[in-house]
Amino acid sequence: MAASLNKVFLIGRLGQDPKLAYTTSGMPVVNFSLATDEGYTDKNGKRVDKTEWHRIVVFNKQAEFCANYLSKGRLIFVEGRLQTREWQDQQGQTRYTTEIIASRIQALDPKGTSTTSPNATAPAPEQTEEEDLGPTFPSEVAGMDDAPF
Amino acid sequence: MAASLNKVFLIGRLGQDPKLAYTTSGMPVVNFSLATDEGYTDKNGKRVDKTEWHRIVVFNKQAEFCANYLSKGRLIFVEGRLQTREWQDQQGQTRYTTEIIASRIQALDPKGTSTTSPNATAPAPEQTEEEDLGPTFPSEVAGMDDAPF
Amino acid sequence: MAASLNKVFLIGRLGQDPKLAYTTSGMPVVNFSLATDEGYTDKNGKRVDKTEWHRIVVFNKQAEFCANYLSKGRLIFVEGRLQTREWQDQQGQTRYTTEIIASRIQALDPKGTSTTSPNATAPAPEQTEEEDLGPTFPSEVAGMDDAPF
Amino acid sequence: MAASLNKVFLIGRLGQDPKLAYTTSGMPVVNFSLATDEGYTDKNGKRVDKTEWHRIVVFNKQAEFCANYLSKGRLIFVEGRLQTREWQDQQGQTRYTTEIIASRIQALDPKGTSTTSPNATAPAPEQTEEEDLGPTFPSEVAGMDDAPF
DNA sequence: TTTT
DNA sequence: TTTT
DSSP, rough: OOOOOOEEEEEEEEEEOOOEBBBBBOEEEEEEEEEEEEHHHEETTEEOOOOEEEEEEEEEHHHHHHHHHHOOOEEEEEEEEEEEEEEOOTOEEEEEEEEEEEEEEEHHHHHTTTTSSGGGGGGOOOOOOOOOSSSOOOOBBBBBBTTOO | OOEEEEEEEEEEEEESOEEEEEEETEEEEEEEEEEOOOOOOOOTTTTOOOOEEEEEEHHHHHHHHHHHOOOOOEEEEEEEEEEEEOOOOOOOOEEEEEEEEEEEEEOOSSTTOOOOOOGGOOOOOOOOOOOOOOOGGGGBBBBTOOOOO | OOOOOOEEEEEEEEEEOEEEETTTTOEEEEEEEEEOOOOOEEETTTTEOOOEEEEEEEEHHHHHHHHHHHTTOOOEEEEEEEEEEEEEOOOOOOEEEEEEEEEEEEEEEETTTTTOGGSSSSOOOOOOOOOOOSOOOOGGGOOOOOOOO | OOOOEEEEEEEEEEEEEEEEBTTTTTTEEEEEEEEOOEEETTTTTTEEEEEEEEEEEHHHHHHHHHHOOOOOOOEEEEEEEEEEEEETTTTOEEEEEEEEEEEEEESOOTTTTOOOSSSSSSSOOOOOOOOOOSOOOGGTTTTOOOOOO
């Protein structure tokens, strides 16, 4: 099947500080959730707030960038692709979790904004190169095997 | 939170014929899965096939278009946004399913291709207008309450 | 020709304050240029700066939003479509200018940032709705008839 | 200026057969125009046809793919970025041409469709890898120096 | 569960 | 200059 496209663009805020982990094969990986605002004005003209949460997965050099320079509350742009992985819960039931495998992460707010964690105080280098991540295996990420959404 | 973006673009093939349903409030809705090809060439130069499946939800006039003119195997373009909804399984456990709420559906292969179902024999009108779906509530779709991924 | 897509996404900074104008038919319109950074690291590891400039055109309510709340230097997100219009220069030669007709404009930096103009001091309302602009006629914009790039 | 995005997505039909050329530095390059349909229904319910033409530039391996397997009338998907280059017309006046530098080209209609040229009869290999083109210099393309839009 |  |  040659004709295919799987592309996601998000702008939103990190729900927590990204924490660096490693896959069983030693690849750096970072997971965090990202909030997008889906608020709208209803028929009565009243503003309704609604937040959508997305699970972001970042590998390799960009994972290290995230761990070093991003933190909870930061506004970022994410380009990536959708991937749904299968896992087993404690009852042995198959579950599915959909994640965005990021190919590009870009901080949008000024450095030092929204930061409570010490890792965000260092000067942030530029991080704009797109990287071909190749096939990724989030399921082999240490400590993620039983993670619910 | 003003700054926000939640955008998905997919090109892929339908896994089954779309079937028209109605939300409890009477809105036309269609669900189908879409396959994107994530095949790649490994380090040994060997081709590895991999398919990613996406759950697509379409409302209103575009839902009727899908039910009337699309069918299993058709190649389509989808523009939409990510939404994760919560549901309870038989054990009373909370589960999450991520779907793409489509705002635009576009058939890419010539009409009449890949069709085995009778609904696809009628001439297909153009269907290119983008429609603001507003807030959507897939959870209120009749018969979807217990649907696993 | 049913199958068609024409979509542009930009994140960049305004080159000047947007100035509100009106088409001959009375539609509010705003034009400004937007800079995207295309810098890269050359083979010698040296950083090369390069800026790409884009002509943005915004109509109707979003035009008024831009005129009222944006200013030179602000970081924004633009979603739109490409359009090339024809015009005649003083020598009577046909020229072409390619513009991005914006369907969505979103400020990304905190309100009050980078602002030197008085129009940006008022509190900015949210501006996230996508608006179907319909067919647009930049050529009928008063004072744009002879505008070079 | 770290935060930046310059992304274009197009689905349309080739206006002519792509012809392979080489930059002065020996890079394969292909130029062709792509038509997107901007037709709409006016207030009287009458269908208005409108076509937008885009200049596409493709480099390296993807240029060879285009020259070998694409032809006039084929439906393709293009992912790329906007670039405006400066050139001098016969009167010595500076002119600007905006092009889409493609990073990914994908044929959407079945192989062998719409082909009148002999180069499209060979079996088409898959061509889905995204390629980092790096900085590109369309201005140095042989024979393009004086090309009007 | 699609397709080439 | 494409196509349905």
